Amino acid sequence: MSYYKKLEQHARKLSRLNHLSAICGWDQAAMMPSGGNTARSEALAELAVMKHDLATAEYLANWYELAEKEELSHDEKVSLHEMKRQWQQYTALPADLVEAQSLAGSQCEHAWRTQRANNDWDGFKANLEKVVELSRKEAAKRAKITGTSKYNALVDLYEPGMTTETLDAIFSEVKTWLPELIQKVQAKQAQENIQIPQGPFPIEQQKTLSIKAMEILNFDFNHGRIDISTHPFCGGVPTDVRITTRYDETDFSSALMGVIHET
Numbered sequence: 001m002s003y004y005k006k007l008e009q010h011a012r013k014l015s016r017l018n019h020l021s022a023i024c025g026w027d028q029a030a031m032m033p034s035g036g037n038t039a040r041s042e043a044l045a046e047l048a049v050m051k052h053d054l055a056t057a058e059y060l061a062n063w064y065e066l067a068e069k070e071e072l073s074h075d076e077k078v079s080l081h082e083m084k085r086q087w088q089q090y091t092a093l094p095a096d097l098v099e100a101q102s103l104a105g106s107q108c109e110h111a112w113r114t115q116r117a118n119n120d121w122d123g124f125k126a127n128l129e130k131v132v133e134l135s136r137k138e139a140a141k142r143a144k145i146t147g148t149s150k151y152n153a154l155v156d157l158y159e160p161g162m163t164t165e166t167l168d169a170i171f172s173e174v175k176t177w178l179p180e181l182i183q184k185v186q187a188k189q190a191q192e193n194i195q196i197p198q199g200p201f202p203i204e205q206q207k208t209l210s211i212k213a214m215e216i217l218n219f220d221f222n223h224g225r226i227d228i229s230t231h232p233f234c235g236g237v238p239t240d241v242r243i244t245t246r247y248d249e250t251d252f253s254s255a256l257m258g259v260i261h262e263t
Contacts, residue, residue: 041106
């Protein structure tokens with residue numbers, strides 16, 4: 001078996017663990033009873049370490065070196081480049097930091113659900129500070145490995161190749177026309193006679209409307225579903241998509257816009 005094929009099989013194993021992590025995370029946010037959070041957080045942290053150990057196995061460096069010398073198709077070269085990029089992202093962090101971030105994130109998000117309703121900023125702040133502290137440690141380690149700034153090192157996780165220099169150029173251009181556009185929109189809106197629908201809007205009817213909107217947008221309910229969470233999100237995996245929203249009987253547009261956005 002070629003080393004590229006070995007790496008391909010390895011990536012599939014990692015993808016399956018990511019699949020489990022994504023579905024467990026969705027369940028934690030949308031289905032899990034509150035009392036289960038400690039055990040679930042520990043389970044997800046354990047899974048995060050397992051993924052990290054698999055993704056940073058010592059033999060992979062040699063496999064990548066040998067795979068790059070093999071005769072590969074264009075698509076295989078692109079695939080190899082992406083697999084190696086992800087491997088480098090994993091190897092930038094130690095397992096103990098990965099575990100700590102998973103635990104802190106779970107604790108912060110779960111507590112936020114109650115703190116949000118109670119407007120408990122002080123309680124949220126304590127948890128958020130821990131998350132930010134660990135994120136700064138991550139940024140420092142990634143920046144050291146990549147030789148870039150801390151911010152660029154983190155941006156690259158979500159938009160490969162993007163830099164603050166490029167972002168500055170984009171926003172500088174946007175600033176030349178956006179303020180005037182906003183003023184024109186506001187002026188036009190001030191002249192409109194807006195009729196705001198009056199509730200209450202029963203939640204069951206809102207659910208029906210949400211599903212109808214998703215159907216119009218060609219959402220595949222054979223490979224996905226919609227549920228309720230504290231804040232709307234789209235999770236899961238491509239073959240098992242989990243969308244959530246939240247309902248307010250006084251404002252149907254909140255749930256509807258959330259569903260449209262996440263779909």
